Amino acid sequence: MEFNNLTVEIEKPIAIVTVNRPKVLNALNLETVDELAAAFAMLDANEDVRAIIMTGSGEKAFVAGADITEFRGKTAPEMFPFAKKGHDAARIMESMGTPIIAAVNGFALGGGCEMAMACDMRFASETAQFGQPEILLGLIPGMGGTQRLARLVGLGIARELIYSGDRITAQRAYEIGLVNKVFPADQLMEETKKFALKLAAKPSHALKMAKLAMNYGYDLSLDNALMVETQCFAQCWSHPDLEEGVGAFIEKRKANFHPE
């Protein structure tokens, strides 16, 4: 599959998706959003890819938000499907079985912060900055920020960031739980790859069941969420990895989840 605004590198068992519009700090135009949705769907269908890293090209930005030049002169009915496309891309990322790590190498603003939040976890360089600056443009987050930020950091801090439009450092993002790990800029990719390889070595069906149980259960009542967990737990017995993992424990040997 050819992309105009992304690169997709497959380094089995991981893949790296890089938003590649460095001249505009990797801002997301509509074509890029469509390409991200297509790239993630394609990678999810590739059984050789067991973990994905999403990052931005250049040293300055992960993604500096939606492409603001596409906003001018638009009408409300035109912008509804625009936001919907962003939501659809994020939902593909959350509902696919393969784990996605955002390697946030610079500005993650507006739609950039929102795309990072649709990833399973965020690793950041010390120089990264996060924020939802939409208020400064007379608008609000439209790719899930009003919902996902509060779920990650709590409603109080989400309000502070969305109402003020303030940018925060990687360190503060770590302190509020928006970011999982912070690394010196020159170590970010190496450390993120190490962690992606660690996830790729796990039994992929069980990891998928864990991701789906958490992502689909999160917004349900506890009773319904526990039913989702029960289904995903039981589904583990439908895959040979379960027999391998349990067998390896009982036979006191190392499990071989991905035989070549």
Ligand code: CO8
């Ligand atoms: N859109 C378009 N162009 C951008 C964007 C953007 N979001 N961000 C940066 N650029 C461009 C600049 O215009 C500039 O272009 P040029 O060289 O032609 O002048 C180039 O990138 C470099 O940027 P700067 O010169 O501004 O670099 P600085 O280091 O001075 O500043 C900042 C970096 C702080 C990141 C600054 O560029 C900035 O504030 N950018 C805008 C950030 C922003 O407001 N983001 C939120 C956008 S709204 C949004 O994301 C809503 C999401 C809704 C999603 C809907 C579904 C798809």
